[in-house]
Amino acid sequence: MNNIMSVIFASDNETKLNDLTLHRTTASLPFCGRYRFIDFTLSNLVNSGITRIGIMTRSNYSSLMDHIRMGRDWDLNRKNSGIAVFPPYASNTSRNFKGKIEALYGILDYMEWAQEDYIVLTNSNVAVNLDFDDVYARHMETGADITMLTYRAKPKDSRRLLVETDKNGKVIDSRITQMSDDRVCQIGLNIYLLRKDLCMRLVADCYEHGGVDWEKNVIQQKGDQLHICAYEVPGHAAIIDDIQSYFTESMRILDPQVRNDLFYRFGKVYTKVKDSMPTIYRAGAQVRNSLIADGCTINGCVENSILFRGVTVEEGAVIRDSIVMENGTICKNCQLSYVITDKDVTITDNKTISGFGTYPLVIAKNKTI
Amino acid sequence: MYSNNKECVAMLLAGGQGTRLYSLTRDLAKPAVSFGGKYRIIDFPLSNCINSGIDTIGVLTQYKPFDLNQYIGNGQPWDLDRLSGGVFVLPPYMRSEGSEWYKGTANAIYQNIEFVDKFSPQYVLVLSGDHIYKMDYAQMLDYHKQKGADCTIAVIDVTKEEASRFGIMNTNPDDSVYEFEEKPKHPKSTNASMGIYIFTWEKLRKYLIADEADKSSSNDFGKNIIPNMLKDGQKLFAYRFAGYWKDVGTIASLWEANMDLLNERSGLNLSDSGWKIYCRSMAEPPHYVGYDATIENSIVTEGCEINGTVRNSVVSSGVKIGKGAVVEDCTLLPNARIEAGAQVRYAIVGNNAVIGKNATVGGAQDAPVQGEWQIAVVGPGASVADGQVVPIKAMVD
Numbered sequence: 098m099n100n101i102m103s104v105i106f107a108s109d110n111e112t113k114l115n116d117l118t119l120h121r122t123t124a125s126l127p128f129c130g131r132y133r134f135i136d137f138t139l140s141n142l143v144n145s146g147i148t149r150i151g152i153m154t155r156s157n158y159s160s161l162m163d164h165i166r167m168g169r170d171w172d173l174n175r176k177n178s179g180i181a182v183f184p185p186y187a188s189n190t191s192r193n194f195k196g197k198i199e200a201l202y203g204i205l206d207y208m209e210w211a212q213e214d215y216i217v218l219t220n221s222n223v224a225v226n227l228d229f230d231d232v233y234a235r236h237m238e239t240g241a242d243i244t245m246l247t248y249r250a251k252p253k254d255s256r257r258l259l260v261e262t263d264k265n266g267k268v269i270d271s272r273i274t275q276m277s278d279d280r281v282c283q284i285g286l287n288i289y290l291l292r293k294d295l296c297m298r299l300v301a302d303c304y305e306h307g308g309v310d311w312e313k314n315v316i317q318q319k320g321d322q323l324h325i326c327a328y329e330v331p332g333h334a335a336i337i338d339d340i341q342s343y344f345t346e347s348m349r350i351l352d353p354q355v356r357n358d359l360f361y362r363f364g365k366v367y368t369k370v371k372d373s374m375p376t377i378y379r380a381g382a383q384v385r386n387s388l389i390a391d392g393c394t395i396n397g398c399v400e401n402s403i404l405f406r407g408v409t410v411e412e413g414a415v416i417r418d419s420i421v422m423e424n425g426t427i428c429k430n431c432q433l434s435y436v437i438t439d440k441d442v443t444i445t446d447n448k449t450i451s452g453f454g455t456y457p458l459v460i461a462k463n464k465t466i
Numbered sequence: 467m468y469s470n471n472k473e474c475v476a477m478l479l480a481g482g483q484g485t486r487l488y489s490l491t492r493d494l495a496k497p498a499v500s501f502g503g504k505y506r507i508i509d510f511p512l513s514n515c516i517n518s519g520i521d522t523i524g525v526l527t528q529y530k531p532f533d534l535n536q537y538i539g540n541g542q543p544w545d546l547d548r549l550s551g552g553v554f555v556l557p558p559y560m561r562s563e564g565s566e567w568y569k570g571t572a573n574a575i576y577q578n579i580e581f582v583d584k585f586s587p588q589y590v591l592v593l594s595g596d597h598i599y600k601m602d603y604a605q606m607l608d609y610h611k612q613k614g615a616d617c618t619i620a621v622i623d624v625t626k627e628e629a630s631r632f633g634i635m636n637t638n639p640d641d642s643v644y645e646f647e648e649k650p651k652h653p654k655s656t657n658a659s660m661g662i663y664i665f666t667w668e669k670l671r672k673y674l675i676a677d678e679a680d681k682s683s684s685n686d687f688g689k690n691i692i693p694n695m696l697k698d699g700q701k702l703f704a705y706r707f708a709g710y711w712k713d714v715g716t717i718a719s720l721w722e723a724n725m726d727l728l729n730e731r732s733g734l735n736l737s738d739s740g741w742k743i744y745c746r747s748m749a750e751p752p753h754y755v756g757y758d759a760t761i762e763n764s765i766v767t768e769g770c771e772i773n774g775t776v777r778n779s780v781v782s783s784g785v786k787i788g789k790g791a792v793v794e795d796c797t798l799l800p801n802a803r804i805e806a807g808a809q810v811r812y813a814i815v816g817n818n819a820v821i822g823k824n825a826t827v828g829g830a831q832d833a834p835v836q837g838e839w840q841i842a843v844v845g846p847g848a849s850v851a852d853g854q855v856v857p858i859k860a861m862v863d
Contacts, residue, residue: 129751129752130751130752131751131752131768169542170747351754353754353771356751356754360751365749365750366749366751367749368749370543370747372742372743372744372745373737374502374503374504374736374737374743374765375502375503375504375765375766375767375768375780375781376753376765376766376767377728377737377764377765378761378762378763378764378765378766378776379762379763380762380763382761382762383760384755384759384761385755385756385757385758385759386755386756386757387754387755388751388752388753388754388755389752389753389754389755389766390752390768391504391752391767391768392737394737399755403752404752
């Protein structure tokens with residue numbers, strides 16, 4: 098299906114990811130052993146035949162550029178369509194954009210020039226494997242102005258868009274809240290499908306009236322004038338916007354059902370190829386309930402954990418309930434529990450480091466302990 | 467930089483049927499056979515080329531080429547998608563005066579003289595697609611130039627017993643070759659030809675044309691071209707190579723080469739970031755190791771789900787191993803499935819093959835019999851029924 102283009106917002110809610118987004122956008126945050134967040138969104142789009150993709154960045158975007166390059170790993174190095182990365186100040190506005198509306202206002206030309214009639218707007222901190230063909234079919238069926246993707250979960254203390262729908266899926270109320278709730282609610286995934294010309298009209302109108310926030314100024318304030326329908330995604334979905342949700346959602350991948358949903362439900366997930374060799378298990382390896390990427394050398398104990406590419410676990414080291422990102426080295430007799438080590442971290446011999454299930458400890462990129 | 471002239475063009479002989487790999491090459495050419503978890507055999511010569519700065523490669527295919535063609539594609543995984551040069555798949559083709567299959571290794575190059583001429587190279591590197599090794603061809607080319615050779619043949623030192631299985635180069639003290647013996651009963655030296663040649667193209671071109679005119683020739687490098695060049699007093703030199711090299715043309719040697727990846731002292735190290743072996747990515751997620759799994763001294767790669775015991779084995783992408791299954795001293799090829807309780811030892815399990823619940827395949831061994839391990843083979847796509855017993859060295863298609 099080639100009548101849809103997409104714009105991905107690479108930066109959102111970064112402050113709550115603290116150390117993990119010091120050097121990168123949320124979109125390029127490493128996830129599930131070998132991926133960056135944006136891989137899931139890019140793969141969903143490509144698997145649905147959507148190949149004209151603009152990526153809006155706001156800051157710290159060099160790691161994202163390095164990851165995406167020309168888009169070849171997602172089959173997006175095309176003559177027609179393909180990837181366009183918009184760094185800050187790309188348009189004639191004199192300041193860095195504040196919200197999605199302002200970001201889109203800066204690329205109205207790009208949207209106008211594209212030949213597609215529909216547009217998918219999406220955040221990049223979403224872990225989901227879905228088929229936009231199906232979303233499009235529903236959009237046509239309901240005759241909605243905007244179809245917004247939702248999932249069901251208990252809201253935590255991060256900014257969430259909660260929606261109420263009638264029996265036809267029409268959104269009748271939407272609230273933006275930061276309060277946690279014990280009840281399962283229908284929550285917006287910050288992914289929208291709509292006609293491109295409508296999108297451009299809404300963006301121009303809102304921006305010219307001083308609005309910058311898509312959720313607030315369009316979904317809420319124009320909710321009465323627009324027919325907005327919810328599309329509840331089948332299968333697993335999650336929004337990651339703080340350390341706790343990063344840790345919890347990472348660990349859920351150890352559940353076979355979640356793994357199957359996220360990695361295979363609709364299509365494969367593509368990422369930058371690193372040509373690491375397969376992982377080597379030495380005589381001292383004891384690995385249980387863990388997700389292990391290629392290029393690791395394991396000679397210690399790993400339980401309920403995720404190892405990214407190129408991690409070394411030396412003899413006698415014990416890693417439990419932890420996430421070790423790319424090229425981490427956990428030396429002899431170290432003990433890690435509830436720890437997230439960023440890329441290129443080395444933990445030297447005999448260290449014991451632990452966080453707690455509800456407060457995992459993050460060790461910043463390039464550190465040696 | 468973007469001149470179409472290349473100093474050296476590589477010609478990779480990839481047309482072999484590989485009959486001694488039996489069912490593993492039933493549907494694909496030998497160079498396309500999986501190796502080391504995520505690689506194919508052809509990844510080694512292709513990666514060696516690009517790492518040596520050779521960016522123009524003709525791949526000569528003939529037997530069951532589809533898998534290999536698809537795998538090579540535009541050469542992107544090896545950085546061989548180039549504006550000038552790159553990788554070219556060269557099957558036999560029709561010409562005005564009739565057409566024929568590649569009759570031998572030399573004839574395959576002969577039929578592609580026009581292809582080589584397009585790049586006006588001074589040298590041609592001839593490679594085969596059935597060896598596992600890492601080698602810097604640039605060093606060999608330097609040696610070829612320094613010696614002013616017409617042909618340089620890479621050789622590796624083998625034992626006296628092994629020498630009878632190889633083509634042996636007998637050399638003078640300056641490493642010039644005075645005699646070539648194919649599989650000699652009483653070898654005079656232990657310099658085994660590795661099937662890697664560098665020729666000065668102008669010379670080789672003449673010999674290929676002369677060889678083609680000789681109706682009694684079997685059009686083979688080892689049998690015809692090299693002996694003819696020697697007879698005419700051309701300058702042939704042996705280039706001594708001292709790293710890991712293995713011909714993986716048989717079931718036992720393919721299995722052994724896989725096992726060498728598990729041995730830190732074998733000399734076969736694929737984790738060297740200065741000499742990466744590239745391959746086409748399967749876009750599989752990281753592998754998952756379950757609660758009841760034990761993995762020791764093994765290699766496991768993307769897309770696997772391991773719930774049983776794995777020891778001394780190479781587990782390729784997408785392999786599933788059920789609870790209570792035991793896999794020891796095995797090479798499992800991509801997407802093989804070992805069901806719960808199955809016991810698999812000293813075996814190669816082909817792509818997409820299924821070993822049923824509580825089945826037994828192969829068996830433990832203390833030592834090779836007459837120099838060869840007794841490896842059971844379950845062919846690609848084959849199934850072993852629940853509880854079935856497949857004895858040592860048996861083959862299931």
